[in-house]
Amino acid sequence: MNVGARVNLETCQPQTCNPDLLRKLNLLDMEALSAFMPMHLVVANDGRILRAGPTLLKLRPEGGLIGGMFFDVFEMRRPRGVTHIALLPVQDGGRFLVIFREGVRSHFKALAANLSCGRGVLVNLSFGISVVDAVEAYDLSSRDFAATDLAVEMLYLFEAKSAAMSESKMLNQRLQGAKVAAEEQAFTDTLTGLKNxxxxxxxxxxxxxxxxxxxxxxxxxxxxxxxxxxxxxxxxxxxxxxxxxxxxxxxxxxxxxxxxxxxxxxxxxxxxxxxxxxxxxxxxxxxxxxxxxxxxxxxxxxxxxxxxxxxxxxxxxxxxxxxxxxxxxxxxxxxxxxxxxxxxxxxxxxxxxx
Structure with missing residues (x-):
């Protein structure tokens, strides 16, 4: 299979495999698809990953997504026993849960749908309840998600909470230091430094x-x-x-x-x-x-x-x-x-x- 150029993470250009085949799939414009679903995969019927959104590529900067086999990259957690890509859109309404087999084993909630051309499956991943852990593990920011993704709201809440907790911790440290200093002063003779x-x-x-x-x-x-x-x-x-x-x-x-x-x-x-x-x-x-x-x-x-x-x-x-x-x-x-x-x-x- 002809593998195209690797993604440029700074410009968030998607990495592709076999551009000719992708054109035949008649998908949405690549730039638009990456903007709306930065964590999407296009998977051929044989399970080979043809294309990945910029955020997913950021999670695997060393490569291994494009051209890799879906079930070699991901481990199915729910539903159990699915081993063929064609079954993903029809099991439980296309909803499933996977994790990376290697590296940081982040959990992904996913939704799969058949492409209208019948030559593959479109998979959309999100971090679900593991968004905070995943953001910390991969150093992601709101720019790595679609603007309408609820994960962005979770990030804002998490960042606000983290900032508030950090400020509260520093304030408590300052108050504790002032308390210790005040207590020490209250128990100390100022001239000699001895106890009073x-x-x-x-x-x-x-x-x-x-x-x-x-x-x-x-x-x-x-x-x-x-x-x-x-x-x-x-x-x-x-x-x-x-x-x-x-x-x-x-x-x-x-x-x-x-x-x-x-x-x-x-x-x-x-x-x-x-x-x-x-x-x-x-x-x-x-x-x-x-x-x-x-x-x-x-x-x-x-x-x-x-x-x-x-x-x-x-x-x-x-x-x-x-x-x-x-x-x-x-x-x-x-x-x-x-x-x-x-x-x-x-x-x-x-x-x-x-």
């Missing part, structure tokens, strides 16, 4: 509700007022930022460091209730905070006092009460001379030196 009192309350409430054991340190700076009085509040801010970095470096990622007042801090140690370990950490913090903090040409000198309590040493005591116990131990440290730490004593209601 509100964030501390959430952590302690969670540990209390879930029964997670934890250790507490109340930390209060010594001689901080003298720094502000002598060098000004800018120097005090610098000192607070240095203190924050030291406290964070002496804790783990799972621990919480919060600034709860001007020069007051609370450290929460998740599942760390060994008082000897906590005292070691406290002594290390005190030692590091006693190192001078350079400011301009001067040196700011501070220290700190620390009170320690644990949820294990005070069973049945709520988080607020445990904070009070650690606070009592803190002030016992100050009264004992500052620059030291004390353990809360659950029995005597006082503090034990460390």
């Amino acid at each position: 009192r509100r964030a501390l309350g959430h952590v302690l409430d969670r540990f209390e509700a879930t029964g997670v054991p934890f250790g507490l340190m109340q930390v209060d700076l010594d001689y901080f007022k003298q720094v502000n009085d002598r060098f000004g509040h800018a120097a005090g801010d610098e000192v607070l930022q240095v203190v924050a970095r030291i406290l964070v470096s002496e804790t783990r990622d799972c621990d919480t460091v919060a600034r709860v007042g001007g020069d007051e801090f609370v450290l929460v140690f998740q599942r760390l209730v060994d008082t000897e370990v906590l005292q070691t950490i406290a002594h290390r913090i005190i030692s590091r905070l006693e190192e001078p903090v350079p400011y301009g040409g001067d040196a700011c000198r501070i220290s700190c006092s620390i009170g320690i309590a644990t949820s294990v040493s005070h069973p049945g005591v709520g988080a607020d009460s445990l904070l009070d116990e650690a606070d009592k131990a803190l002030y016992a440290s100050k009264h004992a001379g500052r620059g030291r730490c004390m353990l809360a004593n659950p029995d005597a209601g006082s503090a034990a030196g460390a």
Whole structure:
């Protein structure tokens, strides 16, 4: 069989097989047929595909349609058992369902009718309920369908829905990002970047509700007022930022460091209730905070006092009460001379030196 030139997809010119035979078939003008049925096939009585519309050719740019046998290219899904092209127009009113045997196995709803010359069958295909999947698989657009095809309306709806969903997704992402940023800001001390009192309350409430054991340190700076009085509040801010970095470096990622007042801090140690370990950490913090903090040409000198309590040493005591116990131990440290730490004593209601 003489095979004509391949289709030019940019100009949507149909590809043909045996032009002489096609002229004898007395079909509609080729350009008009392609415009009204861009997914049509002309199939000879022996099952050979003689002609295909531009959209169908776009689905098989590597060839294989023109000159191929219909039942080699397509697999019948409904009605079953049809193996001859002449049966397509007479079965179920010419309606049938096929899929490609190779490549993307798109479903096609089709309608077949005999040509008046009796020398073949005209088949018109559409994507039916699979239009969205097929459009995505083959990168089709409204230009690949007849203007009156309902598939065009489906494409418009699909594109509008996709655009709306995409915009909604981006909006939700922006809102979620803004929410996270707002929550983070609400729980963060702006000067030091540490957690604030509100964030501390959430952590302690969670540990209390879930029964997670934890250790507490109340930390209060010594001689901080003298720094502000002598060098000004800018120097005090610098000192607070240095203190924050030291406290964070002496804790783990799972621990919480919060600034709860001007020069007051609370450290929460998740599942760390060994008082000897906590005292070691406290002594290390005190030692590091006693190192001078350079400011301009001067040196700011501070220290700190620390009170320690644990949820294990005070069973049945709520988080607020445990904070009070650690606070009592803190002030016992100050009264004992500052620059030291004390353990809360659950029995005597006082503090034990460390």
